[in-house]
Amino acid sequence: MAYQWDFTPVLTNADLLAQGLVNTLKVTGTALACGLVLGLAFALLRLSQNRLASWPAGFIIEVFRTTPPLVQLFWFFFALPLIAGIEMTPFMAAAVTFSIQSAAFFAEVFRAGIVSVERGQWDGARAIGMTHNQALRRIVLPQAVKRMIPAFMERAIELMKTTTLVATIAYADLLFAANEIAQKTFRPLETFTVAALIYFVFITAFSLLARRFERRLAVSGESTVH
Amino acid sequence: MHWDFASVFANTDALLAGAVGTVRIFAICLVLGLSLGLVVGLGRYSRHRLFYWPATAFVEFFRNTPVLVQILWFYFAMPMLLPFSIDPLAAASLGISLNSAAFSAEIYRGGIQSIDRGQWDGARALGMSFLQAMRRIILPQALKRLTPALTNRAIEIFKMSTLASAVAYVELLQQAKLIASLNFNPIEAYTAVAVIFFVFLWPLVQLTYVLERRLARDE
Numbered sequence: 483m484a485y486q487w488d489f490t491p492v493l494t495n496a497d498l499l500a501q502g503l504v505n506t507l508k509v510t511g512t513a514l515a516c517g518l519v520l521g522l523a524f525a526l527l528r529l530s531q532n533r534l535a536s537w538p539a540g541f542i543i544e545v546f547r548t549t550p551p552l553v554q555l556f557w558f559f560f561a562l563p564l565i566a567g568i569e570m571t572p573f574m575a576a577a578v579t580f581s582i583q584s585a586a587f588f589a590e591v592f593r594a595g596i597v598s599v600e601r602g603q604w605d606g607a608r609a610i611g612m613t614h615n616q617a618l619r620r621i622v623l624p625q626a627v628k629r630m631i632p633a634f635m636e637r638a639i640e641l642m643k644t645t646t647l648v649a650t651i652a653y654a655d656l657l658f659a660a661n662e663i664a665q666k667t668f669r670p671l672e673t674f675t676v677a678a679l680i681y682f683v684f685i686t687a688f689s690l691l692a693r694r695f696e697r698r699l700a701v702s703g704e705s706t707v708h
Numbered sequence: 709m710h711w712d713f714a715s716v717f718a719n720t721d722a723l724l725a726g727a728v729g730t731v732r733i734f735a736i737c738l739v740l741g742l743s744l745g746l747v748v749g750l751g752r753y754s755r756h757r758l759f760y761w762p763a764t765a766f767v768e769f770f771r772n773t774p775v776l777v778q779i780l781w782f783y784f785a786m787p788m789l790l791p792f793s794i795d796p797l798a799a800a801s802l803g804i805s806l807n808s809a810a811f812s813a814e815i816y817r818g819g820i821q822s823i824d825r826g827q828w829d830g831a832r833a834l835g836m837s838f839l840q841a842m843r844r845i846i847l848p849q850a851l852k853r854l855t856p857a858l859t860n861r862a863i864e865i866f867k868m869s870t871l872a873s874a875v876a877y878v879e880l881l882q883q884a885k886l887i888a889s890l891n892f893n894p895i896e897a898y899t900a901v902a903v904i905f906f907v908f909l910w911p912l913v914q915l916t917y918v919l920e921r922r923l924a925r926d927e
Binding site: 670 | 867
């Protein structure tokens with residue numbers, strides 16, 4: 483007998499899915515904001531002439547780019563609270579893990595962006611009496627950031643997909659909500675299909691936006707870094 | 709804080725079983741993902757709508773949904789449509805392989821497109837068919853350019869293999885969970901697994917940097 487599809491159990495639990503989606507966006511937004519700030523700090527440390535600054539920054543970046551995100555999440559959720567003697571909610575563990583992880587990826591984008599700005603821009607800024615920090619903030623970064631935007635957007639999309647891992651530590655994101663509904667209603671096929679479609683719509687919309695932006699930069703003759 | 713790795717070393721056999729599981733799923737997904745990716749990539753390159761549209765739909769769908777959702781879909785949702793159940797290895801391999809196929813398809817397509825038009829013309833002038841030209845002239849050149857990107861993909865697949873623990877497949881992270889819950893040593897167990905992954909993957913990451921630099925110099 484052919485399977486009888488029935489989406490009503492999913493629809494009656496739409497509020498759970500909506501709350502899950504809000505939580506997914508909350509983790510994504512938090513990690514994105516913290517990751518950008520921290521990523522710039524990592525990049526500046528890594529570019530520093532001082533090895534005491536550049537080596538530790540490089541090490542953190544390598545570790546977080548190289549190890550699997552789920553291992554990092556488990557480490558921050560199960561191991562760190564015991565080491566530091568603190569309480570860690572699933573949201574905190576997710577926010578910390580994905581912020582540092584994004585920062586590690588953003589740091590390499592920032593670094594590539596800063597390095598891509600012509601030497602002459604630095605020289606010019608120094609010639610009119612700016613300090614290193616002034617030159618970086620007023621001359622180099624504004625030019626570099628524009629080139630980095632497509633890479634940032636690409637990473638933000640990856641981040642939204644990665645946040646599904648929080649379901650494994652019982653944070654009520656969209657995937658976790660879908661799993662709950664599936665178990666409650668015995669309708670895994672409909673529930674997981676709907677959840678996949680919601681992710682698909684959000685991520686596709688975001689990628690289209692990113693592509694359009696990248697084309698616009700290409701048309702204005704701006705180079706981009708990856 | 710007192711670190712005690714002895715309780716991890718006492719469970720070396722459990723970790724070894726996990727390592728075998730990790731390598732097994734990695735190998736399956738690497739072979740399936742990269743070979744299916746080539747097929748889909750050729751479809752994306754094709755001018756025939758019959759090949760182009762299904763390949764495009766496949767790529768868009770699998771790139772724009774999270775791989776963990778795909779794994780759980782294959783594990784919990786798909787069996788409703790089938791007369792048999794799916795084991796964790798099959799579900800996780802399907803999710804990771806199809807996801808990797810979608811990503812590598814775009815890598816292959818980009819590589820094939822980057823080959824100079826004249827290579828095609830030359831091959832056709834010698835009387836080669838489309839497939840002969842693709843196999844003997846275009847792909848060998850494209851693959852050389854694609855080696856760094858495909859190596860990167862392999863690293864991603866290795867990292868993704870940990871997601872199989874979400875459906876309780878026995879791999880390294882799953883075994884760390886087990887060891888941590890039996891010995892109450894999450895700090896040592898998860899740190900050990902993180903170190904294992906880092907030690908194994910770091911040289912591979914460095915290799916992709918070398919390959920990228922060498923390629924940039926050659927071209």
